[in-house]
Amino acid sequence: MELANGTYTIQGLELPALCQEFGTPLYVYDGDKMVSQLKSLKNAFSETDVRVKYAAKALTNISILKLLKKHGAGVDVVSIQEAQIALGAGFEPSEIMFTPNCVDFEEIVQGVELGLNINLDNLSVLEKFGKKYGNAIPCCVRLNPHIMAGGNYKISTGHSNSKFGISVYQLPEIMQLATRYQIVINGLHIHTGSEITETDVFLKMAEILFGIARDFPALRFIDFGGGFKVAYKPGDLVTNVYDLGLKLGKAFKEFYHSYGRKLELWIEPGKYLVSEAGYLLVKTNVVKSTPSVTFAGVNSGLNHLIRPMMYEAYHEIINVSNPAGSQKVYTVVGNICETDTLGADRKLNEVREGDILAIKNAGAYGYSMASNYNSRLRPAEVLLYKGQARLIRKRDTLDDLLRGQVVIDL
Numbered sequence: 028m029e030l031a032n033g034t035y036t037i038q039g040l041e042l043p044a045l046c047q048e049f050g051t052p053l054y055v056y057d058g059d060k061m062v063s064q065l066k067s068l069k070n071a072f073s074e075t076d077v078r079v080k081y082a083a084k085a086l087t088n089i090s091i092l093k094l095l096k097k098h099g100a101g102v103d104v105v106s107i108q109e110a111q112i113a114l115g116a117g118f119e120p121s122e123i124m125f126t127p128n129c130v131d132f133e134e135i136v137q138g139v140e141l142g143l144n145i146n147l148d149n150l151s152v153l154e155k156f157g158k159k160y161g162n163a164i165p166c167c168v169r170l171n172p173h174i175m176a177g178g179n180y181k182i183s184t185g186h187s188n189s190k191f192g193i194s195v196y197q198l199p200e201i202m203q204l205a206t207r208y209q210i211v212i213n214g215l216h217i218h219t220g221s222e223i224t225e226t227d228v229f230l231k232m233a234e235i236l237f238g239i240a241r242d243f244p245a246l247r248f249i250d251f252g253g254g255f256k257v258a259y260k261p262g263d264l265v266t267n268v269y270d271l272g273l274k275l276g277k278a279f280k281e282f283y284h285s286y287g288r289k290l291e292l293w294i295e296p297g298k299y300l301v302s303e304a305g306y307l308l309v310k311t312n313v314v315k316s317t318p319s320v321t322f323a324g325v326n327s328g329l330n331h332l333i334r335p336m337m338y339e340a341y342h343e344i345i346n347v348s349n350p351a352g353s354q355k356v357y358t359v360v361g362n363i364c365e366t367d368t369l370g371a372d373r374k375l376n377e378v379r380e381g382d383i384l385a386i387k388n389a390g391a392y393g394y395s396m397a398s399n400y401n402s403r404l405r406p407a408e409v410l411l412y413k414g415q416a417r418l419i420r421k422r423d424t425l426d427d428l429l430r431g432q433v434v435i436d437l
Contacts (some may be wrong), residue, residue: 037055061095084297085395140295147167166211331405337368344369
């Protein structure tokens with residue numbers, strides 16, 4: 028997003044005009060930015076046989092999946108429904124990594140029937156898998172390395188109390204099951220959390236994985252998960268993907284030379300690909316002053332972007348309607364019947380009722396975590412790609428709220 032001739036634009040398209048055409052609240056995605064992020068990640072790992080598996084849960088719109096597939100990404104899914112959407116977007120089953128947790132074994136069976144790469148994260152399911160498939164269907168195993176990492180405890184997934192993965196201390200049990208049922212383990216997976224800035228965390232994961240991998244002779248790939256951090260505000264620490272690609276790639280090559288054959292390195296970026304490409308455009312309904320604070324109340328809230336309230340996440344907010352206005356301090360709040368703060372004590376160009384505010388970094392875990400709380404309608408989604416704005420999801424209607432409900436006579 029840039030300010031040109033007094034108007035905020037993306038790819039030369041004026042944001043106020045987009046709001047006029049498609050209404051508010053509105054999710055807008057910069058497809059060119061997504062493609063650029065994907066290319067930068069591939070370039071960072073250019074010396075390695077890397078496979079980028081986009082973490083679909085970050086933003087599951089089928090048109091976004093099609094865009095990323097078009098530019099060479101695979102996909103990581105966590106539910107059978109995400110898998111079906113990915114297949115609908117054109118991904119081959121072999122391009123899809125299926126990493127569910129705490130699901131009924133029948134969902135694993137469905138994944139096998141679809142031909143997906145299966146990633147198992149607990150001993151109970153691994154045993155059921157072995158009993159049913161033996162050595163007929165290979166699988167990957169997700170390990171918990173007991174490493175605390177990530178920007179927030181709620182998004183840290185590799186610590187000792189996490190529900191995710193099989194503890195590295197349970198490696199003997201994995202080996203026993205693999206031997207008993209002749210399970211072919213063709214991949215090892217590890218993911219410690221989101222918003223990791225330190226290359227050393229990934230190298231520590233690599234050290235653990237490479238040590239374990241020598242006990243698994245049938246490996247085809249090692250999956251390091253995702254967790255690459257992007258900047259949410261000026262000066263934020265970010266993951267240096269080029270430093271990571273250089274150091275992890277070097278360590279990976281040294282490992283597979285000692286392993287005896289070349290393996291694939293898989294990574295699963297979500298936020299890195301789509302977060303900075305997304306904007307939530309909202310309209311200011313009311314400016315409410317009290318003796319202690321001035322609120323800018325907008326026509327959206329935690330029902331559309333839950334991250335500020337759930338994770339205390341910071342999202343930069345810009346008044347795109349009044350770029351030349353004098354700055355004042357506002358707390359931007361939603362219209363939901365909860366404490367619903369999108370940004371507290373923010374210096375914004377003077378906000379007037381009717382002004383459009385842009386909430387940045389809303390591409391990841393925005394719409395995909397949206398709800399109809401308070402019976403509010405979910406926004407439309409628009410993709411900007413090669414200078415064109417295209418509607419990729421219609422705004423909810425009342426019919427959408429009532430669909431599936433059964434009215435009974437009382």
